[in-house]
Amino acid sequence: MDKDSEKELVGVKEIARRAKVSIATVDRVLHNRSGVSEKTKAKIQAIIEELDYKPNILARRLASKKVLNLAILIPAVSQETDYWNAPLTGIIQAEEEIASYGVKVNKYFFDQNDKGSFVQQANFIVDSNCDGVLLAPMFIEESKYFIQNCISKGIPYVFINSDVPEQNSLCYIGPNLYASGYLAAHLSGFLVADTDQILIVNISKEIDNHHHLLRKEEGFREYFSVNNRSNDIFKIDIRQTAYESVKASMQKALENKNIKLIFVSNSRVSSVARFLEESHITGLKVIGFDFLKENIDFLKKGTIDFLICQKPIEQGYKGIMTLYNYLVLSLEAEKVYYMPIDIITKENYLYYRN
C-alpha cells in the first residue's frame, strides 16, 4: 500500500494567485505568446517550475476548438498482398481512440508498383493543410522530395515500416531488417545440418523495395558466417510476383540441387509454399515473413515452419500515437523504435497479436 505524498494538482488559477497576476497572463507564458514583460515572465516560470505544473490535457483539448489534421500516406491494399491492411487497422484504431480529442486522420493511398501515384498523393497532402504526416517511404527519392515540402511548411513526419535514415524524421517505427534476417538464420540453424544446402528467395517487383530485402539477406548470411557454418547458400531474385513466375523460377532453382531449407525474405513466402505443395516436394524447411492468412494456412499445415512478424498493426497505431503525443502532449519521440521480432509457429499463432 503506497503512501506517497499526494501532490495537490494545481492549475493556472493557483499559479496566477501566487504570481499576483491574472490567469490570462499565466496562459500567455505557458504558450510563450508575446505580451508579457521579461520580469513577470520569469516570475511565473519560476512558480510553474516550483509547483511542477502539469496542464490538464482534458481541459486543454476541450477549450481549444481547433482540430488536429493528420495525414497518412501508405500503399493501398492490393489483390497481390493485403499486408497493408494491418498497419491501416492500427491507424484506424488509434484514430478512433483520439477522435474525441479533436484529431482527424486523412488517408491517402498509393500503388506500390507506381511511383507516379505516390508523387500525386504526396502532392495532395502538401496542398491540404495538415499538422502531421505518417509516411511509408517506399520510394526513396520521391519521399525525400516530399519531405522537403513538409520541412518548409514546418510539418513533422513519421516513417513507418521502412526507414530513410538521415532525413530528420520525428521518428522511425518498424523493423530492424538486418536483425530479423539474422534471427531467421538462427532459427534455420536449428533446422539444418552443416552439410545441407540453403536457398534464399527474394520476390519483389520494385527496385526500391528490393533494397529492403537485401538488408535481411545480409543479416541472414552474416549469421552463418559469424558462426562458421559452412552450408552452401544459393539465392534467386524473382522480379515477377505472379504465381506462375514464382513457380517457374523455383523449379529452376531446385534443379540438380539438394536444398534443405528455403528462406523467403518477405511475405510472399506463401507462393513458395504453394509451389512446394503442388509439386509434392516434402522434407524442405521453409521460413518467411508476416502474419498473413495465406501464410498462416501453410504454417498450420506444416509447409511453412517459421514466420517472422513485426506487429504491423501496432506499427500503424504507434505511428499515429507518436504524432498525437508530439503535437498535442508535446512529448518528444524516440528517434528509432524497432519493433520486436516475433517468431510465429504452428503452436503460438493463435495467440499472436499483430
Place this chain on the structure above:
Amino acid sequence: MDKDSEKELVGVKEIARRAKVSIATVDRVLHNRSGVSEKTKAKIQAIIEELDYKPNILARRLASKKVLNLAILIPAVSQETDYWNAPLTGIIQAEEEIASYGVKVNKYFFDQNDKGSFVQQANFIVDSNCDGVLLAPMFIEESKYFIQNCISKGIPYVFINSDVPEQNSLCYIGPNLYASGYLAAHLSGFLVADTDQILIVNISKEIDNHHHLLRKEEGFREYFSVNNRSNDIFKIDIRQTAYESVKASMQKALENKNIKLIFVSNSRVSSVARFLEESHITGLKVIGFDFLKENIDFLKKGTIDFLICQKPIEQGYKGIMTLYNYLVLSLEAEKVYYMPIDIITKENYLYYRN
C-alpha cells in the same frame, strides 16, 4: 483519400434543442436518473439514438470531480525473483496515462510465500472504498473469498497472470499455460533427437503456484504424445527455491542419465543455468520462462537456448486499462485475453518489449 460523410459531433445541447427540453433533462436520461416522465424520456432516447450521440469524454471527466479509485493486489517484488516488477511497471504506466483523467491506483502487495499476508491485504482493500480491483489470484480459496466481498459490494475485478475460471471476473489477462508448455515442447523438438532424454524441472514453494506449473507440464507432454515422439521424459519437483537446494536436486536428477534437454517450467530457469555453468556441464539444451535479467544473461551466453515470455508489463497495463475502459467509458471487456506466447532467443531479445 477518404471522403466519408463528416458527422457533425453533436452534444447534449443539440439534443435538448431538438427535444425542446433543457440540457439537465437530457443529462438525467443519459445517466438514467429519476425525475423524467416516461414520455419525454422516450422522446429524448429516440433522438439520442438517431443522432448516434457519443458523450465527450473529456468534458465528462472534467466536469465530474469524483476520482476513480482502483486497487491492485499482486505479489511484492522479492529478492528471490523480481518477476512482479514487470506487471507493476505496466500498472504504473497505465496509472500515469490516466492520472489526469481523475483515476488513482492504490497498490497492495502480498508475500508469495504467505497466504496470511494475502488475506490481510485483501481485507484492507475491502475496507477501503474502491471502484475496481486488479488481482493476481495466486491463492485460490482465499481469492474466492475475497471475490465474494467484491461481488457483494458491486466492485468489478480483473484477474491477471493466472486464472480462476468460473468466478465471473470482468476478465482474465494472462497466459494460456497449457499452450505455452506445448510451444516449449515444439521448440524442444527442434533441439533433440528422438532418442534423447528430457528433464522437466518444476521449482516452486507454494502448492497453489505449483498447480500452474502442472498445466505447462501437461501441454509439454501432450506435444510429445501427439507427435509420437518417444523420448524418455523425466521430471523433478524442487520445493525449496534457494540455489543450494536447486543445485542438490539437479545433481541427483542428472546422475546416471543422459539428459539432453531441460525444460524449466517457470522463471527460475536461471538457477538451473547457473548450476550447469558452475558444474561445467555442456551440450545440454535449456528452455525456460520469462524475460528476467538473470535469464537474459544466460541466454546471451548460450546456456539457455529459448525463453518463453508473455508480456508481463503489458499484462499490468491492460489490466488497469480494462478497468478504466469498463468503469469510465463503459466498454465491455473480452472475458479472456490470452497474451501472445513470445519466443526469445539470443538474436531477438534486444528488440523484445515486455
Place this chain on the structure above:
DNA sequence: ATTAATTTCGGTTACGTACACGAAAGATAA
C-alpha cells in the same frame, strides 16, 4: 506636458458535461 503609440495585463466568455437548487406543473386531499 500633452498626445499618441506601444507594451503589458485583466476581465470575460466559451468548450461540453455534471449536478445542486429551486421553480413550475401536476396530483391528491381537504
Place this chain on the structure above:
DNA sequence: TTATCTTTCGTGTACGTAACCGAAATTAAT
C-alpha cells in the same frame, strides 16, 4: 375551491484551460 405534496423540469454554476477584447501602464513622439 384552496392547500399540500409529488413529480417533472429549467437555471445556474463549476471543472481547467484558451483566447478575444479592451483597459491600464509604460514608452515614445511632439
